[in-house]
Amino acid sequence: MRSRNVRALSLALFLVCCLILTCPVQGAAAPETRLIVDQAGREVVIPATVNRIITTWQPATCMVFAVGGQSKLVAADCASLQSDFLTQVHPRIAGLPKIGCKSRGLNVEQMIACNPDVVILSEGKDSVHIIDQLASMGIPALILVPEDLEKMKAAAFILGDLLGCEDQAGKLIAYYDEKLATLNEHLKDVPSENRPRVYLAGAHGMLSTCSKNMYQHFIIEQAGGINVAEELEGHWNRISAEQLVKWNPDVIVSVVYSPSATPDEIKSSPQLASINAVLDERVYLFPSNLEPWDYPEPRSILGMIWLAKILHPDVFTDLDVLEEANAFHKEFFGKTFTELGGRLDLAAEKTSQEF
Numbered sequence: 001m002r003s004r005n006v007r008a009l010s011l012a013l014f015l016v017c018c019l020i021l022t023c024p025v026q027g028a029a030a031p032e033t034r035l036i037v038d039q040a041g042r043e044v045v046i047p048a049t050v051n052r053i054i055t056t057w058q059p060a061t062c063m064v065f066a067v068g069g070q071s072k073l074v075a076a077d078c079a080s081l082q083s084d085f086l087t088q089v090h091p092r093i094a095g096l097p098k099i100g101c102k103s104r105g106l107n108v109e110q111m112i113a114c115n116p117d118v119v120i121l122s123e124g125k126d127s128v129h130i131i132d133q134l135a136s137m138g139i140p141a142l143i144l145v146p147e148d149l150e151k152m153k154a155a156a157f158i159l160g161d162l163l164g165c166e167d168q169a170g171k172l173i174a175y176y177d178e179k180l181a182t183l184n185e186h187l188k189d190v191p192s193e194n195r196p197r198v199y200l201a202g203a204h205g206m207l208s209t210c211s212k213n214m215y216q217h218f219i220i221e222q223a224g225g226i227n228v229a230e231e232l233e234g235h236w237n238r239i240s241a242e243q244l245v246k247w248n249p250d251v252i253v254s255v256v257y258s259p260s261a262t263p264d265e266i267k268s269s270p271q272l273a274s275i276n277a278v279l280d281e282r283v284y285l286f287p288s289n290l291e292p293w294d295y296p297e298p299r300s301i302l303g304m305i306w307l308a309k310i311l312h313p314d315v316f317t318d319l320d321v322l323e324e325a326n327a328f329h330k331e332f333f334g335k336t337f338t339e340l341g342g343r344l345d346l347a348a349e350k351t352s353q354e355f
Helices: 002-022 058-066 084-089 091-095 108-113 127-135 149-163 166-187 215-222 241-247 263-267 300-311 321-333
Strands: 033-037 043-047 053-055 073-076 118-122 141-144 197-201 251-254 283-285
Touching: 033 149, 043 141, 053 058, 058 073, 058 084, 058 118, 058 149, 058 321, 084 091, 108 127, 118 127, 127 141, 141 149, 149 166, 149 215, 166 300, 166 321, 197 215, 197 241, 215 300, 251 263, 251 300, 263 283, 300 321
Parallel strands: 053 073, 053 118, 118 141, 197 251, 251 283
Antiparallel strands: 033 043
């Protein structure tokens, strides 16, 4: 509880700083630039009005859509431009220039050619070099790091402020606060010994999992579970089958983009036959068929709601996940989850789309 209060206070102080730094002086001529603080703690000078932006990885693009700024995109990464979901919401995105991809390299020259006002980057070893290259051409870059619940909301605030979409960003943050409060209220009387121990099969197959530093860890905790890999650090960790058997999770959840880790593949593995989750048939595929709900982007709140229902069905008897998904998508993407072709029951399928 204390750590949550500290995170909440940190977010409040961060937002106040952003407001102070971006507030114009009353009575002065409209400034051509302003100062904004990104999630790496950098003070960045940006145009007073931003009309042209580039996103360089899909979660950031999705967040731009959720706060209502998609019309200001002038280029994006390959995964964003190939996304069926984003194309349905805003067909124009399919025709934007590609600037490479986060995993295989970004094309800075193409970014510069698109003449953006601001480029949105993720935190990583290549970011400093890209920032320097862009800065040499007078193009500012902001780093977003939405890797926990408070940072997710802070990222939405930054983008709303950047793009002049403060109202929609405020609605998104309010939605998060409301749903997190609902989850907390339902789970407040569930003791730790009754919280299922969860293993999440990650991006590299059934024997890779999320560390305590990853957004997926916070999804598990917020949904009322205990991450069996909570002592691990870094990004996706590879483990042995022996370690997974030793952890003996009550529930196994596989992300939809994990190779060779469907529920059937996990349950049929002789190495994992003694695990409680397998014996009790509590092995699931994380939604959705459109795109993953475990990414550090706005739809992850639906992943928390879905997982809470999976882990504590008796506590969340009144929770209709499909109804929540439809309402969320209608509010922040203009169409319901069902209208976009969304489905929750993925037990017998696995998408082949690369996210």
